[in-house]
Amino acid sequence: MGRRRHRRWVTQMPNNLYFSNEPPSEDFITLTIAEFEAMRLKHYIGLNQRVAAEKMGISQPTFSRILESAHRKNTIALLEGKMIKVHGGNFDIKPKFVGYECVDCKHEWEDPEASKDRKVNCVRCNSKNVYFLVRELV
Helix, strand or coil: CCCCCCCEEECCCCCCCECCCCCCCCCEEEECHHHHHHHHHHHHHCCCHHHHHHHHCCCHHHHHHHHHHHHHHHHHHHHHCCEEEECCCCEEECCEEEEEEECCCCCEEECCCCCCCCCCCCCCCCCCCEEEEEEECC
16 A cells, blocks of 8 residues: 655646636546646746745655656647646645734734735834735745
8 A cells, every 4th residue: 555645735726627618528638736736836937846846845756756747648638639627636725824024123923814904013023114915835
């Protein structure tokens, strides 16, 4: 029995789940969400495999295997004229950090109710020089 597969982190769901004008018939190739994300990070954004693997929360060799599988599937779909369906796999959507950062003391803190319009003081130094912050967690 093999090792349990770890979940892969993806930043967002793909905008297109079918690469055709019609929903897939019986003649399609299924690309997992992790395979799609690996291709996006490596080829669309242009990250190297080490950095892309870190973003997905996996090792570089695992990232390489996922990317190779995606390449193989895309090649088959292109050469055999099959539709591509992006679906499934073992993944979680990466949460975003929402909060504030103080310009004076550089302290960041999370606040689920944070907004651009809300006026707050720094929780560490009480400065009013604070800005709203949203970013992906790595």
